[in-house]
Amino acid sequence: MKFLTSIFLTALLAFAIGLYTTLPWFSFVFCSLIVAIAIHQKPWKSFLSGFVAVFVLWILLAVLSDTPNEHLLSTKVANILPLGGNYVVLIFITGLLGGLLSGMAALTGSYMRK
Amino acid sequence: MRIAPFIISALITTGLVVALNVQLPSGKSKTPRLGYFLSPQYGFWKNAESSNYSFSDHKKIQGIKSNVDVFFDERLVPHVYADNNADAYFTQGYLHAKFRLWQMEFQTYVAAGRLSEIVGEDRLATDKYFRRLGMVYGAENSLKETQSDPATKEACDAYTAGVNAYITALQPENLPFEYKLLNYKPEPWTNLKTALFLKFMSWDLSGQGDDLTYTNAKAYFGYDDYMKLFPEIQDSLDPIVSRGTTFGAPKIALKVPKKMDSLYFGRKDIVENTPTLNPDKGNGSNNWAVAGSKTKSGKPILCNDPHLGLNLPAIWYEMQITTPDCNTYGATFPGAPAVIIGFNDSCVWGVTNSGRDVKDYYEIQFKDSTMQQYWFDSAWKNTTFRKEIIKVKGKPDVVENIAMTMFGPVMYDNKFAAKDNVGKYYAVRWKAHDASNELKTFYKLNRAKNVVEYNDAISTYQCPGQNFVFASHSGDIAIKQQGAFVAKWKQQGDFVMPGTDSTYLWQGIVPENENPYMINPVRGFVSSANQQSVDSTYPYYLGRPNNFPLYRGFIINRKLNAMSGITVEDMQKLQADNYNVFAEIARPVLLKYLATSNLNSDEKKYFEIFKQWNLNNDLQETGATVFKVFWDSVEINMWGDEYAQTKLTLPWPDESALIESMMKDSTYKFADDVRTLNKKETIADIILIAFQKAAKKLAALEKENKLEWSIFKDTKVEHLLKLPALSRYHLPIGGGEHIINATKQNHGPSWRMIVQMTDNIEAYGIYPGGQNGNPGSKFYDSFIDSWAAGKYYRILFIKKEAAQKSEQMKWHLTFEKV
Numbered sequence: 001m002k003f004l005t006s007i008f009l010t011a012l013l014a015f016a017i018g019l020y021t022t023l024p025w026f027s028f029v030f031c032s033l034i035v036a037i038a039i040h041q042k043p044w045k046s047f048l049s050g051f052v053a054v055f056v057l058w059i060l061l062a063v064l065s066d067t068p069n070e071h072l073l074s075t076k077v078a079n080i081l082p083l084g085g086n087y088v089v090l091i092f093i094t095g096l097l098g099g100l101l102s103g104m105a106a107l108t109g110s111y112m113r114k
Numbered sequence: 115m116r117i118a119p120f121i122i123s124a125l126i127t128t129g130l131v132v133a134l135n136v137q138l139p140s141g142k143s144k145t146p147r148l149g150y151f152l153s154p155q156y157g158f159w160k161n162a163e164s165s166n167y168s169f170s171d172h173k174k175i176q177g178i179k180s181n182v183d184v185f186f187d188e189r190l191v192p193h194v195y196a197d198n199n200a201d202a203y204f205t206q207g208y209l210h211a212k213f214r215l216w217q218m219e220f221q222t223y224v225a226a227g228r229l230s231e232i233v234g235e236d237r238l239a240t241d242k243y244f245r246r247l248g249m250v251y252g253a254e255n256s257l258k259e260t261q262s263d264p265a266t267k268e269a270c271d272a273y274t275a276g277v278n279a280y281i282t283a284l285q286p287e288n289l290p291f292e293y294k295l296l297n298y299k300p301e302p303w304t305n306l307k308t309a310l311f312l313k314f315m316s317w318d319l320s321g322q323g324d325d326l327t328y329t330n331a332k333a334y335f336g337y338d339d340y341m342k343l344f345p346e347i348q349d350s351l352d353p354i355v356s357r358g359t360t361f362g363a364p365k366i367a368l369k370v371p372k373k374m375d376s377l378y379f380g381r382k383d384i385v386e387n388t389p390t391l392n393p394d395k396g397n398g399s400n401n402w403a404v405a406g407s408k409t410k411s412g413k414p415i416l417c418n419d420p421h422l423g424l425n426l427p428a429i430w431y432e433m434q435i436t437t438p439d440c441n442t443y444g445a446t447f448p449g450a451p452a453v454i455i456g457f458n459d460s461c462v463w464g465v466t467n468s469g470r471d472v473k474d475y476y477e478i479q480f481k482d483s484t485m486q487q488y489w490f491d492s493a494w495k496n497t498t499f500r501k502e503i504i505k506v507k508g509k510p511d512v513v514e515n516i517a518m519t520m521f522g523p524v525m526y527d528n529k530f531a532a533k534d535n536v537g538k539y540y541a542v543r544w545k546a547h548d549a550s551n552e553l554k555t556f557y558k559l560n561r562a563k564n565v566v567e568y569n570d571a572i573s574t575y576q577c578p579g580q581n582f583v584f585a586s587h588s589g590d591i592a593i594k595q596q597g598a599f600v601a602k603w604k605q606q607g608d609f610v611m612p613g614t615d616s617t618y619l620w621q622g623i624v625p626e627n628e629n630p631y632m633i634n635p636v637r638g639f640v641s642s643a644n645q646q647s648v649d650s651t652y653p654y655y656l657g658r659p660n661n662f663p664l665y666r667g668f669i670i671n672r673k674l675n676a677m678s679g680i681t682v683e684d685m686q687k688l689q690a691d692n693y694n695v696f697a698e699i700a701r702p703v704l705l706k707y708l709a710t711s712n713l714n715s716d717e718k719k720y721f722e723i724f725k726q727w728n729l730n731n732d733l734q735e736t737g738a739t740v741f742k743v744f745w746d747s748v749e750i751n752m753w754g755d756e757y758a759q760t761k762l763t764l765p766w767p768d769e770s771a772l773i774e775s776m777m778k779d780s781t782y783k784f785a786d787d788v789r790t791l792n793k794k795e796t797i798a799d800i801i802l803i804a805f806q807k808a809a810k811k812l813a814a815l816e817k818e819n820k821l822e823w824s825i826f827k828d829t830k831v832e833h834l835l836k837l838p839a840l841s842r843y844h845l846p847i848g849g850g851e852h853i854i855n856a857t858k859q860n861h862g863p864s865w866r867m868i869v870q871m872t873d874n875i876e877a878y879g880i881y882p883g884g885q886n887g888n889p890g891s892k893f894y895d896s897f898i899d900s901w902a903a904g905k906y907y908r909i910l911f912i913k914k915e916a917a918q919k920s921e922q923m924k925w926h927l928t929f930e931k932v
Contacts, residue, residue: 094153
């Protein structure tokens with residue numbers, strides 16, 4: 001239960017703070033940190049819930065932008081970066097980056113409590 | 115707390131954030147800040163525009179006098195209806211910013227010599243070049259002039275306010291894509307930026323810097339041979355103002371300097387400095403207007419296609435602007451108010467470049483290397499200094515201290531010189547340095563009602579000089595070459611001039627009423643395609659003859675002469691015409707010299723293709739490719755040996771010089787290969803070698819399946835940052851140099867417009883781009899395929915009441931005054 005609550009709360013707060021775009025883009029790491037402090041779990045569980053929360057959130061948001069855009073821009077960016085124009089890989093990497101940062105922040109939070 | 119794991123994971127987290135928050139080096143460039151760029155709430159994902167995105171909106175806006183309505187049609191062309199001019203230009207600025215902000219700001223960074231600020235020291239040479247050329251100096255001068263005119267001041271102020279209204283309200287996540295990629299932010303727009311953009315167009319169209327390299331050519335070849343390579347008048351010239359037109363006595367009686375043969379034409383000085391960049395030599399355009407006597411409708415039709423670099427986002431943005439005193443439609447420049455090429459209720463106008471030489475170099479003799487005093491007319495004159503500070507990303511500022519003389523800025527000095535040219539100083543005198551108000555002309559043209567008002571509108575226009583073509587609903591057609599043209603003696607300024615002697619100064623500007631002009635000629639049409647505007651009886655010198663391409667004007671006039679009962683469809687066909695008149699002239703000459711008995715079977719195959727070619731540079735014509743490869747080979751084999759003897763940067767002669775020489779002279783001096791001491795080659799020898807070499811290249815091309823003309827030519831429209839992912843390549847389009855459809859590899863018709871001045875104006879237009887500069891929008895490049903196919907869009911020129919009801923209007927944006 002703690003695990004699922006952490007995921008849900010981290011994702012919700014990360015999304016909410018991301019609406020304030022005058023704050024830096026990485027502000028969500030503080031949400032992940034605070035959730036991990038507030039809902040204490042074993043370090044590996046904190047990491048995983050932090051990771052999954054933003055991994056899923058970012059992939060979801062990216063897909064929500066990308067689908068109505070018919071992959072027009074993601075394909076171009078996947079050529080610039082370069083990922084051979086593969087937008088699926090680009091979406092995955094997007095999720096991975098967000099997830100990794102969030103997971104590491106949550107891990108830090110978990111160690112802070114214990 | 116578990117101290118050690120806590121510290122380690124905190125450090126890793128911080129390290130990751132930092133690494134994803136900085137630009138990492140990647141080859142010569144840098145990555146975006148990856149975390150920011152990929153964040154779905156901040157980064158590029160936000161620029162992914164939904165394919166059914168609604169542009170309808172209601173905005174409360176400060177800075178307008180009353181409410182404004184904007185209707186977007188299905189091509190995303192805005193139709194602006196405002197109650198006054200200021201609100202209309204405010205809205206224009208807002209829309210330019212909304213759809214083209216990155217592009218319009220980037221272009222002014224280029225013009226202002228500020229690229230290093232955003233991309234780093236790689237572009238420092240470009241920045242120095244533009245600063246030293248006096249771009250900012252000229253823009254500041256013109257800004258004053260623009261501000262002193264109430265109408266253009268109001269237009270620019272409102273335009274700037276509109277751009278800034280958009281920038282101020284711009285949420286960080288909605289920054290245009292390129293800002294996110296390069297990691298910077300837009301700064302406030304200013305009227306100076308508009309002036310800088312217009313100076314950039316002046317540079318593009320009147321900034322040829324090759325006087326320096328021509329000076330070298332004259333020194334290297336000697337004046338007589340130079341004149342053979344760059345001859346003065348060509349028989350196939352059909353000037354803009356028909357031959358036989360008589361010109362009155364000139365108001366400016368030019369005094370030619372003394373002892374020119376030794377002091378100017380005979381000087382052997384070379385200039386090691388060469389321009390960092392040059393405007394594309396292919397910058398040119400076609401325009402023509404046919405009178406009602408030649409059209410099926412009985413009303414004039416005007417056509418214009420300006421040839422510029424093909425870029426994304428495109429240089430043009432289409433729109434309609436309606437106010438109580440103005441109802442106009444056409445192509446606008448993101449970066450400037452008003453419609454530049456277009457029409458209104460009663461008139462239509464278009465432009466081509468005049469190509470007149472208004473930029474010269476003077477060699478300055480300074481007392482010493484401090485450049486404080488220079489020798490002029492037997493006395494020392496004082497300079498002033500202009501400080502240009504170039505900011506460089508991640509590096510200290512670079513300061514250029516530019517000496518200013520009576521001619522203009524000393525562009526080349528010891529700090530900006532090729533190694534062997536230290537101790538020599540060259541100042542540049544350019545008409546674009548001077549105060550001028552070009553916007554006033556377009557502002558007035560947008561409102562012109564008849565030919566008198568057209569003449570009035572263009573009479574103050576200065577630089578870059580243009581051929582303004584005109585037609586009215588009332589039936590007049592006219593063309594005028596207008597600009598502030600320097601009254602020059604023959605070959606004045608073709609080469610670097612001595613800066614010590616007042617007799618080499620510009621002696622005045624040709625009075626506006628002496629500029630070439632033609633109205634309602636008996637032949638029923640007027641036209642221009644960058645050729646020399648007048649024949650040799652005109653009292654002033656136009657500039658180096660090879661500034662003026664011959665063949666497009668020649669074929670346009672020939673075709674128009676032969677036409678009658680002209681329809682819009684005929685004009686569409688003419689703008690996309692791929693007939694190669696240069697090849698028509700050149701082929702018989704080449705065939706005459708080419709000894710076919712010496713060809714092997716492979717060579718014979720290409721010879722047959724060439725011989726049977728229909729002279730059209732259509733998509734699939736292999737003959738066009740054979741001709742192009744053959745001709746290039748002829749040039750290289752004819753002239754390459756002479757050019758290979760020197761390390762100097764020299765200009766390459768024109769096709770016309772060679773073909774006219776071969777037609778007249780069977781013992782062309784340059785045919786001899788100077789590297790073969792024992793043998794004197796003839797034209798026929800060179801043509802044979804050239805063909806054999808060309809055949810080898812053609813065989814290689816054929817192996818790669820690249821013999822078809824459009825595949826060989828490989829037209830592309832590149833993003834301004836040259837990023838392949840944002841560019842369009844391999845476009846299936848014919849045409850080329852010397853052809854009415856002047857589409858080359860990355861250069862060509864940047865806006866095609868055809869307007870018939872019937873009671874209900876029938877207008878067509880298209881440009882290679884799209885209305886939205888956002889690479890994440892389907893409107894980014896939505897016109898390109900139709901453009902390549904030679905298609906047009908029927909233009910919606912529509913009153914407000916009709917726009918409200920029109921089914922073709924897809925979105926409605928309103929500005930409410932607060």
